[in-house]
Amino acid sequence: MKKTCTAVFTALVAFSSVASAEVVNQAIGENEVLNAQNGWCQALVDISSTHTQSGAAAAKAMAEEVIDAAYGYQMGAVLFKPTLTVNPQTFRTTRDGALSYFVGGDPAYPGDGGFALKGWTKCEVENAGMFIGGRVASTMGKVHFTDKDGKVTTVDKTWTFVKDDEGRLRIVVHHSSLEYAGH
Numbered sequence: 001m002k003k004t005c006t007a008v009f010t011a012l013v014a015f016s017s018v019a020s021a022e023v024v025n026q027a028i029g030e031n032e033v034l035n036a037q038n039g040w041c042q043a044l045v046d047i048s049s050t051h052t053q054s055g056a057a058a059a060k061a062m063a064e065e066v067i068d069a070a071y072g073y074q075m076g077a078v079l080f081k082p083t084l085t086v087n088p089q090t091f092r093t094t095r096d097g098a099l100s101y102f103v104g105g106d107p108a109y110p111g112d113g114g115f116a117l118k119g120w121t122k123c124e125v126e127n128a129g130m131f132i133g134g135r136v137a138s139t140m141g142k143v144h145f146t147d148k149d150g151k152v153t154t155v156d157k158t159w160t161f162v163k164d165d166e167g168r169l170r171i172v173v174h175h176s177s178l179e180y181a182g183h
Contacts, residue, residue, distance in 0.1 A: 026163050028137045033130060036161055036169045037139065040070055041123030047102065047116040056105065063102045063116060067095060072162060072170030083155050083176040084115060122146035135163040154179055
């Protein structure tokens with residue numbers, strides 16, 4: 001005897017309500033991206049204030065924790081182009097290169113003064129757009145940094161986040177540049 005489509009569908013619905021299956025969805029949500037960006041900003045301010053209050057060694061230790069938690073260096077090279085770097089050390093695809101950019105002090109990167117040590121008191125993200133596709137999200141926009149004197153520096157910033165196997169967002173692309181001033 002042939003089953004009708006309705007009978008087959010009814011049987012499947014009945015089976016699906018009885019069987020329980022674990023569902024894993026690793027898709028990134030917009031709030032996760034916003035939280036990661038705001039967390040990065042807060043970490044930068046925290047490194048800066050730690051440097052002021054407790055010195056370079058404490059700031060370096062905090063920067064190491066931030067890099068290990070926020071970036072995907074444990075997954076491979078991170079495509080990091082910091083704001084204030086020049087050739088031949090423009091790109092920081094290694095953890096050591098990123099750490100030097102944030103806190104300086106590495107003789108392999110003599111031009112680094114420590115971007116995170118500039119006395120930042122506030123950091124705000126202003127996204128122009130966001131693209132989320134499953135386990136990958138990219139953003140582009142402005143980030144505004146306020147120093148201890150109230151001066152604001154604005155940079156253009158692009159981030160790409162990947163959700164790792166533990167479900168944490170990791171920065172795998174980070175491009176930052178000063179705004180074009182024109183002629």
